[in-house]
Amino acid sequence: MEEYLLVTKDLTKIYKETKAVDGVNIHIKKGSIYGLIGKNGAGKTTIMKMIAGLATPTSGSFEYTGFEGSTKEAFSRIGALIESPAIEPNLTAYDNLKIKCLAYGIGDKQYIKEKLELVGIPNTGKKKAGKFSLGQKQRLGVALALVGDPDFLILDEPINGLDPQGIAEVREMLIKLNAQKGITILISSHILEELSKLATDYAIIDSGRIVEESTNKELKEKCRDKIAIKTPSVSAAIPVIDSLGFKEYSVVNDKTIHVFDKVTEISVLNMELAKAQIPVESIGIESSDLEEYFLKVTGTIPGDRKE
Amino acid sequence: MFGKALKSELYRIKCMKSTFILPLVLIGLIFLTNFIYTGVDLYGLLGMSQSDLESVQEQGTSAEGYMDSFRAGFEAGLQTASDLDGEEPQIKILGEGPLYHEDVATVFSMDVGSLYGQLLLAIFVGIFIGDVYSTGHDKNLIVFGGKRGLLFTARILLISLYALVLHIVMWLTAIISMALMGESVFLGIDKAFIIFFVVTWLLSVAFGGLVSAMTNITRSKAAGITLGIILSLGALSTLMSVASLIIQKKLGLEPEFNLGNYTVTQNIAAMTLYSDGHFVLRALICAIVYFTAAYFISVLFIKKRDIG
Numbered sequence: 001m002e003e004y005l006l007v008t009k010d011l012t013k014i015y016k017e018t019k020a021v022d023g024v025n026i027h028i029k030k031g032s033i034y035g036l037i038g039k040n041g042a043g044k045t046t047i048m049k050m051i052a053g054l055a056t057p058t059s060g061s062f063e064y065t066g067f068e069g070s071t072k073e074a075f076s077r078i079g080a081l082i083e084s085p086a087i088e089p090n091l092t093a094y095d096n097l098k099i100k101c102l103a104y105g106i107g108d109k110q111y112i113k114e115k116l117e118l119v120g121i122p123n124t125g126k127k128k129a130g131k132f133s134l135g136q137k138q139r140l141g142v143a144l145a146l147v148g149d150p151d152f153l154i155l156d157e158p159i160n161g162l163d164p165q166g167i168a169e170v171r172e173m174l175i176k177l178n179a180q181k182g183i184t185i186l187i188s189s190h191i192l193e194e195l196s197k198l199a200t201d202y203a204i205i206d207s208g209r210i211v212e213e214s215t216n217k218e219l220k221e222k223c224r225d226k227i228a229i230k231t232p233s234v235s236a237a238i239p240v241i242d243s244l245g246f247k248e249y250s251v252v253n254d255k256t257i258h259v260f261d262k263v264t265e266i267s268v269l270n271m272e273l274a275k276a277q278i279p280v281e282s283i284g285i286e287s288s289d290l291e292e293y294f295l296k297v298t299g300t301i302p303g304d305r306k307e
Numbered sequence: 308m309f310g311k312a313l314k315s316e317l318y319r320i321k322c323m324k325s326t327f328i329l330p331l332v333l334i335g336l337i338f339l340t341n342f343i344y345t346g347v348d349l350y351g352l353l354g355m356s357q358s359d360l361e362s363v364q365e366q367g368t369s370a371e372g373y374m375d376s377f378r379a380g381f382e383a384g385l386q387t388a389s390d391l392d393g394e395e396p397q398i399k400i401l402g403e404g405p406l407y408h409e410d411v412a413t414v415f416s417m418d419v420g421s422l423y424g425q426l427l428l429a430i431f432v433g434i435f436i437g438d439v440y441s442t443g444h445d446k447n448l449i450v451f452g453g454k455r456g457l458l459f460t461a462r463i464l465l466i467s468l469y470a471l472v473l474h475i476v477m478w479l480t481a482i483i484s485m486a487l488m489g490e491s492v493f494l495g496i497d498k499a500f501i502i503f504f505v506v507t508w509l510l511s512v513a514f515g516g517l518v519s520a521m522t523n524i525t526r527s528k529a530a531g532i533t534l535g536i537i538l539s540l541g542a543l544s545t546l547m548s549v550a551s552l553i554i555q556k557k558l559g560l561e562p563e564f565n566l567g568n569y570t571v572t573q574n575i576a577a578m579t580l581y582s583d584g585h586f587v588l589r590a591l592i593c594a595i596v597y598f599t600a601a602y603f604i605s606v607l608f609i610k611k612r613d614i615g
Binding site: 052054075079080083087090102148 | 311312314315318319322323324438442443444445446447448449450451452453454611613614615
């Protein structure tokens with residue numbers, strides 16, 4: 001049985017009359033990198049704020065099952081970068097980190113230097129954080145989140161404003177933290193391709209509700225190339241598919257079959273279906289990346305929206 | 308946990324430029340005020356002679372009597388000017404001011420009554436607490452997730468200490484002022500001075516609490532600072548007088564009743580070394596009540612509201 005670090009139960013947040021988060025149930029496994037995917041205003045940040053103790057849920061609950069002690073105690077093991085980095089603009093990167101270090105009982109100068117090196121801003125010296133580039137601010141935000149060596153990192157759009165090299169560096173850093181230190185990471189990003197290089201689990205959120213929660217493997221399965229057959233005679237088509245030696249296929253609904261293996265043999269399949277006098281409305285190879293898949297399931301583009 | 312919060316917030320204060328600039332401004336303002344009261348011959352400017360001054364001084368030898376002294380001095384000056392029958396009076400600016408002969412304690416009490424300390428404390432509190440909201444500082448302190456009241460307690464404690472620092476700065480400036488411009492440096496530390504020092508400091512703490520409560524409620528440093536400036540400039544005193552009159556009429560209270568007596572800033576402004584026990588007790592109760600109310604309102608808002 002997999003060990004969960006965080007489980008939410010019908011987590012809901014209502015601002016006046018707007019339901020920002022509506023009965024969300026997510027299950028974050030210990031040691032995973034959990035990607036939260038959703039459009040602007042979908043409720044990602046609100047979920048993150050609630051589980052970081054920065055916002056109170058209107059109803060529902062969350063439990064840090066992976067930590068010993070109460071949820072309040074678990075807060076000491078969490079690092080977060082939510083929305084924009086909380087930086088004192090008139091202070092240097094060092095002073096910004098020192099303020100947080102002191103609050104966490106860390107007084108070691110070397111510790112601060114290590115964190116700055118880790119996020120790639122070791123030499124900002126006396127430059128005030130307010131004068132940092134967007135990328136530098138973002139890196140400082142990540143460094144702040146890492147103070148206290150958390151076991152669980154909550155990162156809301158951490159690669160916003162970073163150049164391609166910066167994105168790659170942050171990705172490498174997060175993979176390293178996850179692999180070497182076993183830090184569980186909850187991350188949201190608009191750059192889904194980038195997220196797909198990191199995340200081991202996903203939740204797709206739309207209008208405050210979780211549309212789908214799946215593992216990276218499951219999602220890749222859904223996104224991989226497949227032969228999509230639309231026919232009114234699904235039951236008649238299946239023996240034909242079997243007879244041709246196709247092993248991985250699924251009946252999506254009473255008119256659609258998806259065949260995942262031997263996709264290059266589409267012409268053979270088409271011919272055999274015709275020979276068996278099975279009416280085929282359409283047959284073709286479908287493929288989608290994470291972005292397309294996300295757009296489909298959230299109904300942003302017409303497709304097989306899932307409920 | 309509380310110790311860590313204190314250390315962290317203290318470091319934040321140390322990093323704020325205003326922490327050091329505001330006391331320097333206070334020194335400048337107090338020094339200028341003391342120069343006017345000790346080094347400028349105000350009576351001479353009004354045309355008073357030494358004998359006029361002595362007779363006037365009989366009416367008020369304490370800080371309490373200065374207004375009467377000035378009034379009498381002004382009248383005496385008018386009289387002297389009319390006696391000159393058109394001769395040009397000799398105007399002497401520098402000389403012995405009304406506080407020239409006083410001790411440091413008296414000068415300090417005048418300085419406290421100027422409310423410059425409150426004005427600058429309001430700016431400090433507005434910036435210190437307001438920065439928490441403008442930068443989203445508390446988002447970094449998830450460790451205080453369930454103990455945000457503790458974090459505010461550390462902040463209000465440091466505000467109290469800063470108010471004490473400003474009080475001490477004022478006292479030291481009064482000493483230097485008297486050394487440079489007064490007749491002598493007699494500290495005048497007695498029971499009355501200690502009571503005055505402690506009670507006015509506690510009133511300052513309550514004032515800081517009110518400014519921080521306003522900043523916490525509105526999440527705006529401008530709102531907190533504006534409230535502090537309004538209170539320290541006495542901008543509400545007219546309103547307070549009108550409200551006092553209405554309450555007098557409605558409740559049939561005695562004409563001595565004044566709402567201002569129950570406010571923090573008017574207690575600071577009116578308190579002297581010679582204030583009676585009744586006044587001191589009322590000031591002390593005001594300090595405690597206002598501080599307690601401001602503290603709990605702040606904590607209530609901080610705990611109830613989401614961060615960021």
